[in-house]
Each structure stands twice: as C-alpha cells, then as structure tokens.
Amino acid sequence: MNNILSITPAKYLQGEVSLPGDKSISHRAIILASIAEGTSVIKGIQRGRDCLATLNILRMMGVEAKEKGDDLVIHGKGGVGLKEPRDILDCENSGTTMRLLAGLLSAQNFYSVLTGDSSLRKRPMGRVIEPLKRMGAQIFARGKGRFPPLSIIGTRLQGIDYSSPIPSAQVKTCLLLAGLYAKGNTSVTEKYRSRDHTERMLKFLGADIEVDDLRVRIKGGVSLSGRKIWVPGDISAAAFFIGGAVILKGSKIKVLNVGLNPTRRGFIDILLQMGADIKILNLKKKCGEKIGDIEVQGRNDLKGTLIEGEMIPRLIDEIPMLAVVACFAR
Template sequence: MASFVTSHSKSLSGSIRVPGDKSISHRSIMLGSIATGTTRVSGFLQGEDSLATLNAFKEMGVSIERKGSDVIIQGVGMYGLKMPTNSLNLGNSGTSIRLMSGLLSAQSFNSELCGDKSLSKRPMGRVIEPLRQMGADISGPNSMPPLSINGGKTLSAIEYTLPVASAQIKSCILLAGLYSKGSTTVIENGISRDHTERMLRGFGYEVQTSPNKISIEGGGSLKACNIEVPSDISSAAFFMVAACISDDADIILEAVNINPTRTGVIDILKLMGGNVELSNERVDAGELIADIRVRSSNLKGIQIPKKLVPLAIDEFPAIFIAASCANGETLLTGAKELRVKESDRIQVMADGLTSLGIINHVLEDGIRIVGGKFKEQTAPIESHHDHRISMAFAIASVSSDSDIKIEGVDNVKTSFPNFIALANSIGMSITESA
C-alpha cells in the first residue's frame, strides 16, 4: 500500500497542463466504439479508470489502438459489439459501470460488470431501477456489483425523473435510449454534467434539451468524429486550491474544460475570495475551454449555495481543504451524494481534518468546517483508497508547517497518473513510498 509524504512549500509558480478530462475520455471510447467509421481521440486520459473502459470495449471486439494520449477507435456500429469471454472488470470506475449498464442492457448477448473492492460497495439500484422500467434484465447482489445483464431484451422508451442530480444515471438511461423504441426523456431536478448530450451531438445524434429535460429518439446511428479531450477541471481543482492557500503562488492551468455544468469549484473559490482568472476562452468539439490563472488569496468562510453543489460534486475534497484555510466558518449542505462516492467523502475528509487539528462537524448531508491552522498530524491520513482524498490532503501541506503523510494512495493512478510530477514541477514537495 503506497503512501504520500508531503512537505511545506514556500512558493508555487509555473504553467502546467493537467491530464485529459476523465468524463469525456470515458464517453469517447463508448460512443466511438458504437459509431460507424474511425474516431480519433487526442488528449485521452491515461488513468486506470479510463483505460478500464478502453479495455472493456476491446474485450467486446472493438479495435482500439493507443499511442500515449492518442487513441484510434474503429467503430463497429450500433449492433457490432460482441459477447465478452469474461466478466468486464472496470476497476474503481463508477462512471464506467453505470454508463455501460445502459449500453449493455440493449445488446443481444449476456454480460457481467465487476470491479474492485471499493466499486463493489457502490449503490447501483439508481441505474437498475430505470433500466428495468425500460425492459432490461439486470441484477446485482443487494443492487451492488457485480452486475449481471441478460441480453436479447427489447427496450422501451420511458420518461424518468432523476431522484438526484446525476450525470451517471442520466447518461445510463440515454445510452439505453439509443436502442429503445420511442422517445426516451430524462427530467432533472438539478443541473448535472452534460458531456453525454454534447458528445452525442458531436457524433451526429440528435438530442433535444430544455432547461430540465433531455430527450432522444431511439433507432438512430452515430457517425465517427475527431475528439480533442480538454484538461480535467476535477484534476485542476487541486492546484487551484493549492495556489489559493499558498503564501506565494502564481500558476496557470492550461486548456481546462470549463463546461458550465462543471465550474462549481471556480464559483465557490471566487465566493470565498479566491484570486481566480479565466483567459483565452474558446470552444472545441462543443466543449468550453480556458486557461486559468490562480494566485495567493485571502479566503473567507461561506455558506456554499446549494445550486452549486452538483456543479462541484467531485471537487469537494479539495474545497474542504480551502475551507480549512479560510477565515471563519464554511457550511456545506445538500451534498449527501458525497457519501456514496469511492468512499464516504464527508466522513473520511472530516476524520482527516480532525487529525490535522481542524474543527469540523459532520452533517447528514454535508459538513461545517471552521477555518484555522493545520497542526502536526496525530496519525497518518487514511484515504480509504479514494484518489481524491489522497490528493486533497497532499495539497494541504502547502499551508502546513509539518509534513503530512497519507496512506493508501494507489488509486491516484485512476484519474491522475502524473500528479506528483506536476505538483513538484510548480514547487510542491511530494514523495511516494511503497
């Protein structure tokens, strides 16, 4: 089990580009595989999660060639996937298993989706229920992985209201809807990521959208296209927070995806007084991109607006570190979804903050954090093998006079394989040991 040891950094500076967006990397493989023609992807995230998706589709007969971050997919069309000889192991990737559940429920063959110990504890009832309403035959022990899907079912379109704001549930239903008879409609009560809708359009598939409703007509086809994957704002968030809490920082994060369904971390940091500026804004393949400059900031505690919660759901471990270094109290509510991520991110972050001397109070759907000064840790941070927990506490060292040790950091490779190298290139001090 690998560990990080991180030390105080006097200053942060430089211009870096974090790895490609994980959400877009997953979807590029899925849609490219069922499109007709050759899809070329540049900037593909070479993390374990994205590679799990890539390998799963190779096991279903798709020819995929990878040279670093460049990927060439020879699409097999809507009905060209083949039955895998073994269970499809998706590692730690919740995005993979939930989206592929929808896609594979419509195939003619049987399949089984499994993952690591962490993924095997994540709730899948939220995708099983709507898929069964569509006519799918899908099940799992206590509605958790491994998921067994019996193919050969005819799916019917449904209108489904999401119980929580979730791009994974929405995308699962839409992918099943590609194969369903009639018009499939998903109704949202809150904003969630819209990468699937954007990419479907990029592959020539019509998607109807209104402020809270997404509809697609089944029976169409996808045409191959070229995709440039922008930098992942979830990965950039760690460096944004690091710069804000540093005494002397001026960094630029290049070509970051600023899709409006993903920019909650920027909005929250600005509300806290973060010195965050966007420049060189442009559009590429339907996605908004910008360079982000972040400098040292005098952060203040805030009550995080509930409307921003789904727009920053993956960035809260980093935001909790910002709150710990802010003047005053920060209150987060309406974030119960954090309890069913790779770990219970509310409780795991709270435990780690407590060990660093930060006063906090855990709520059922959030947390109250009183900003202060990190103290010498009473015990190593236990990440519970959650990559975002590991990276969040790694950046905390920027504002700590003492070293911070984090255990169980192996899964950082799932989303950010070169995290240490990039962090140290701008002045941080992180070492990894077995």
C-alpha cells in the same frame, strides 16, 4: 532501502501546469466512439485505470482501438456491431464504467456480466437497475437485485420519461445510452443539472438529442458518426493546484487547456465568490466543450461563503479541496 518521501512546505506556487485529460469525458469518448460509425481519433485521453477498464471491456466486445502517439484511435462498430464477450467484464474499481455500460449492454442482442473488485461489488447499483428495468431491461444482481455482479440479458428497450430523484450524471448517461437504442424517445429530468458531458458529446457525434432546461430527451435508432474528439484537462485535478495557489500569498500559476464546462466549474465560481484572484484566459470551444487557461494569484484574503442547492452537483468532486481552502478563509 527505505522508500521515504520527504515533503517541504512551499511558501508559494509558481509556474504552468498541464494536466491529464478529463476522466468523465474520457469514459464517454471511449464508449461513444466504440458504437459510432467510422473512425474516431481521441486526443488528450486520460489513461488512468478507470478509463482503461472501460476501454478493455469494449475491446472484449470486438472494438479495435490502437495507440497512435498520444492519441487513441478507435474504429467504431456502429450501433449493432458489438459482439458477445467470451468472459465476464471486469470494471475493476470503476463505478462509472459499470453504471454507463449497464445502460449500453441492456440494449444489445447478447448476454453479458459486469463485475468489479471487492470495493465495487459493495456499491449499490439500484439507481440504474430500477429505471433500466422500466425500459424493459433484463438485469439480475445479488443482494435483492442491488449489488454487482450484474447479469444482463440484452433485449429491445422501450423509451421512458424518467424523473431522477437525485441528480446524477452517471444515471443520466446510463439511460441516454440505453435510450440511444430504445424504441421511441427517452427523457431524463433532474432537480438540478448534473454534469452534461454526455449530452454535448452525443450531439457532437450526431445523435438526435434536445436539452430543455432540466430535461434531456434522446431519440432512439439514430446512428453516431466517428470524429476527432479533443479531451480537455481535468478540472478536478486542476483543483489541487488552484486551491494551493489561492491560499499561499505570492503564488502565480497558470493551468493550461482545462475543461470549463458550466456544470463542472462550480469550484472556480465559489473561489471567485470568496475573493480569489482567478482569471480565465484563451477561452474557446472544442467538441461542444468550453476550454481555457486558468490564471491564479495568491493573495491570502479569502472570505467565507455559503454553498448550497444547485451548486453542489457542479463541484461534487472538489468538495474535499474546497474544505481545505475554507480553513484559510475569514
């Protein structure tokens, strides 16, 4: 039997769309709930392989997490409750998992090894290893200390002031997680602001964290408290439906309960600059994140625009879809 998928081009798109939870927020919710005091209920969690890799690794360190309907219930171990894993920790293909957990594991009182599939083992990790070593971390890697697997001997870290040469939410989050355990304050400064889900969730869960323009500072030794965490729909997944609707005249769609964090909605802002008919409805705030519905109507009269500078980090994941839309602009 031939597995053939036939696709017929659409004249327009119509209807309502509900999306899986935001992947970036899901990773952070799983990690922070695991090291918080008490129980967290995560609603709308994304269950893709990358997020499940993060969850499986934390389970290997003693975290109790159970599915309850569509929710994920995590009983946090507190700041010093994680246990040394009995085996190597497999991040599969998730660079987010490896970079974020490198910061967390560097501050624990045990030994651990992070690895991944053949693709992940080819990705350089120097951008997190170098600043973590400045904090006192003991991390060993192959390829002159740049490539996974990462062998980590947990130790007491010292807070630092770090200026990131390239804006990166993963590097920033890695250092904030390490800074949560470090002595003193840890700060990260960027040239442009990368996505700030970590800062928002840390504050929501009780961390002593301050954001001053492009600088983020966290105080070590402050416990987090478990809470109900609501994960909005993933705006990166929404981009495909939104992009399709704006280039097909006669389209009318509504994407429900999408995350509208200012550091992530660059795709929407650029489409508005291009003349797209997009409206934000039912805007609200949950767990520190802006959430709303996006209504799109296709008019087929887009115009070209310039994308540069600080806008790039705000739409980095949506650039391929934006390139498709740009093909239909004047």
